[in-house]
Amino acid sequence: MHMRILDTAESLLRRHGLDKLNVVDVARAMNMSHGNVYRHFSSKAALRAAVIHRWLHRVSSQTNAIAIQDQPADERLVEWLKTLAVIKQRKVVEDAELLSAAAKIVQETPEVLDNHAMQLTTQLEYILAAGLADKTLPGVKDPQATVLAILNATTRYHHPDMVVHGGPPAVQMEGLNGVISLIMRGLKG
Amino acid sequence: MHMRILDTAESLLRRHGLDKLNVVDVARAMNMSHGNVYRHFSSKAALRAAVIHRWLHRVSSQTNAIAIQDQPADERLVEWLKTLAVIKQRKVVEDAELLSAAAKIVQETPEVLDNHAMQLTTQLEYILAAGLADKTLPGVKDPQATVLAILNATTRYHHPDMVVHGGPPAVQMEGLNGVISLIMRGLKG
Numbered sequence: 001m002h003m004r005i006l007d008t009a010e011s012l013l014r015r016h017g018l019d020k021l022n023v024v025d026v027a028r029a030m031n032m033s034h035g036n037v038y039r040h041f042s043s044k045a046a047l048r049a050a051v052i053h054r055w056l057h058r059v060s061s062q063t064n065a066i067a068i069q070d071q072p073a074d075e076r077l078v079e080w081l082k083t084l085a086v087i088k089q090r091k092v093v094e095d096a097e098l099l100s101a102a103a104k105i106v107q108e109t110p111e112v113l114d115n116h117a118m119q120l121t122t123q124l125e126y127i128l129a130a131g132l133a134d135k136t137l138p139g140v141k142d143p144q145a146t147v148l149a150i151l152n153a154t155t156r157y158h159h160p161d162m163v164v165h166g167g168p169p170a171v172q173m174e175g176l177n178g179v180i181s182l183i184m185r186g187l188k189g
Numbered sequence: 190m191h192m193r194i195l196d197t198a199e200s201l202l203r204r205h206g207l208d209k210l211n212v213v214d215v216a217r218a219m220n221m222s223h224g225n226v227y228r229h230f231s232s233k234a235a236l237r238a239a240v241i242h243r244w245l246h247r248v249s250s251q252t253n254a255i256a257i258q259d260q261p262a263d264e265r266l267v268e269w270l271k272t273l274a275v276i277k278q279r280k281v282v283e284d285a286e287l288l289s290a291a292a293k294i295v296q297e298t299p300e301v302l303d304n305h306a307m308q309l310t311t312q313l314e315y316i317l318a319a320g321l322a323d324k325t326l327p328g329v330k331d332p333q334a335t336v337l338a339i340l341n342a343t344t345r346y347h348h349p350d351m352v353v354h355g356g357p358p359a360v361q362m363e364g365l366n367g368v369i370s371l372i373m374r375g376l377k378g
């Protein structure tokens with residue numbers, strides 16, 4: 001039921017925008033009483049946050065699949081960074097309504113973004129640790145600081161406000177490739 | 190006279206915003222006929238572009254002073270990147286009116302921004318060439334590509350849209366320091 005409510009809320013959000021998303025309309029669309037929806041989500045804010053949380057979780061699930069792949073860690077790192085960029089480019093084009101909703105929700109409920117950032121950070125830390133173990137990233141000295149620096153150095157390719165004005169995907173990927181070669185040399189030691 | 194007109198226009202822009210900036214008001218503030226101003230700037234758009242061009246030129250003059258300093262090139266590179274970040278942080282706080290005018294003007298007259306970007310690019314290329322000569326940046330393989338990658342990797346610390354939401358200056362400088370150490374290891378070879 002929880003998931004069906006979120007599906008309905010997400011689809012209403014896509015069609016009518018964030019301002020129109022509320023418990024009563026979700027309940028109506030599901031032919032339920034709104035008391036029933038409130039049993040799953042205690043407020044409109046909780047419902048909205050849950051929709052965006054799940055939407056972001058889909059992103060981090062895709063990147064996580066790369067983090068835990070069975071291949072040299074340096075290759076995983078490159079693929080992880082490119083995949084995150086591609087996902088963001090697609091969202092900007094194909095999922096603008098959810099993206100703009102997410103930008104507002106994370107202002108109201110910063111935990112949603114903190115949680116997402118932590119997922120991504122944990123995945124990168126996992127890759128860097130793997131790179132020390134398999135010796136493909138021997139230049140990593142301080143994994144936590146390095147993860148932060150990698151995310152900051154690639155902001156232009158994953159921050160929605162940058163991606164949306166960053167030009168055609170092919171140009172952005174070329175730019176990202178340049179940044180990746182710039183940072184990989186140090187990480188490969 | 191050219192410079193006095195620009196001084197007046199810039200100060201009117203600071204006080205009243207871009208929408209109110211026009212040749213007639215500039216002429217009035219200088220007790221001149223507007224024909225006289227038109228002899229220096231052929232249109233309102235040309236006047237506006239010239240104000241922003243000069244404002245951006247002040248930024249690139251400051252960074253250029255670092256590019257041509259007599260010190261090891263690797264140190265110049267670090268100082269150049271930090272100085273650009275500090276300048277942008279100050280503009281966001283202290284010069285918001287000009288910054289927002291600049292964002293509009295470069296849409297209308299992209300040459301103004303292209304010219305600025307070329308100035309910065311040339312300075313960085315100069316530093317990297319110096320770093321190959323003085324052997325402090327022996328890891329630089331393709332200077333042009335490396336310059337672009339360095340600017341892209343530090344976008345978070347010099348792009349106005351990022352700097353304005355990037356948190357306190359001290360936090361931004363800490364982040365930039367992390368990115369700088371990440372990229373310097375490869376450049377130092």
